[in-house]
Amino acid sequence: MKDLNHYVGDDLSLSPTGSLSIVEGVERGKQRILRRLITNPGDYLFHTEYGAGLGRYVGALTNIPEIIALIRGQILLEDCVAKKPAPVISVSTDNETLSVTISYTDAPLGEPVTLSFEVNR
Template identity: 35%
Template structure:
């Protein structure tokens, strides 16, 4: 599958005078970031879509609860092989910042992939 290249919170990507496209593992990466940052209820065609990580900023850090909801949403993404385990680790860096590491198997390539970010 090919889609427009769009990293959540940024503009569409231009490529050679037209809109940039992505596929494969990069498409899955962009899709997962969008899913993790979308607030549940904001995507009107699928109200249970999203984790809502932006709403967690400034809240008490509860790694186990965050890991659970992130894992469920990553497992539900079409680009992730749902027959394989998804591993999520949320670490409190004690400065009000969380570090999140997600490990999953890409459905298209069958390769282990990782996604790491701080919020």
């Protein structure tokens, strides 16, 4: 499958010909996972349960196992994440940043993938 090439928070990407760029494969999966984890539940009018809203955990008292469970539940809803082997998720936090690393297997390609990102205030 193909999607528009777009990382949450950035502009849409253009192809060398000036049209909208598309993304597929592992990169598509990374973009979809990141978008799902950053989006606040209720932000998508017709998909009110979509999203993990990780930003709300930045600077708050956090329960790391709860955040890991939330991330796991959300990423397993994406078709690019294989259920076996189970994704490995690590989370660390301080007052200003939530750091996340996810290691998973890309389901369509069977390739191991690591996605690391930070959510700031």
